[in-house]
Structure formats: C-alpha cells, structure tokens
Amino acid sequence: METDKKILLVEDDPDIATLVQRNLRDEGYQIDHVDDGLVALSRLEREPWDAVILDLMLPNTDGLEICRRIRMMARYLPVIIISARASESQRVLGLETGADDYLVKPFSVLE
Secondary structure (H helix, E strand, O other): OOOOOEEEEEOOOHHHHHHHHHHHHHOOOEEEEEOOHHHHHHHHHHOOOOEEEEEOOOOOOOHHHHHHHHHHOOOOOOEEEEEOOOOHHHHHHHHHHOOOEEEEOOOOOOO
8 A cells, every 4th residue: 555645753762663664654654753853843844744643752842842833833734642641631731732642652553
C-alpha cells in the first residue's frame, strides 16, 4: 500500500522513533523524524504535513507548546500525542490543548 501522506514524527526516544517509523513506513506513509522541539516547530512552519505524532517531553520546547502552535496555524493538522505521562489529567490536558488522540507509552503497535 503506497500513499503520499507525509507525517512528522517528533520523538526524542530513538527506540520508540524507530519502532513508529518502521511500522508506519510498512503501511506506506512517508515519515520524517525530529527529536527536538525547536526543530519540530521550524519544520512545521516551513513544510506541509498531513499529520504529526508528538511526544510531550522534548528538548528545547515541550510537546504541549508545539500542539498549541499547531492549533494556531490556518490549516488543520491532525495531532496524535504519544507520552509516558499517563495520568487522566495529563491525557485530558493533551486533548484540551488540541490533540486529536493521546496514546500512553508503552503502547501496542496495533493501537
């Protein structure tokens, strides 16, 4: 299955990034990976994306700030947060900030 959908993966854990990239590429998605919040913001402002998979605990700018900035953009961009922050209040905060979904690490690839 080949697709032209381009996803930005913002994740600073190399093991998780590799797992997510491998599985989404197997599904035919184009995946670009960055491991720094400021780099992610720069890429989001300069390039068109179809979706973002976003960790919360990142160097230089956290994922919630990135999500807020995405929601200020003119074009709608789906955001999936993946985070070790597992409390109900953290999940609610992520969704209230504008995420479309929130997956708690560790998560199943099928999930």
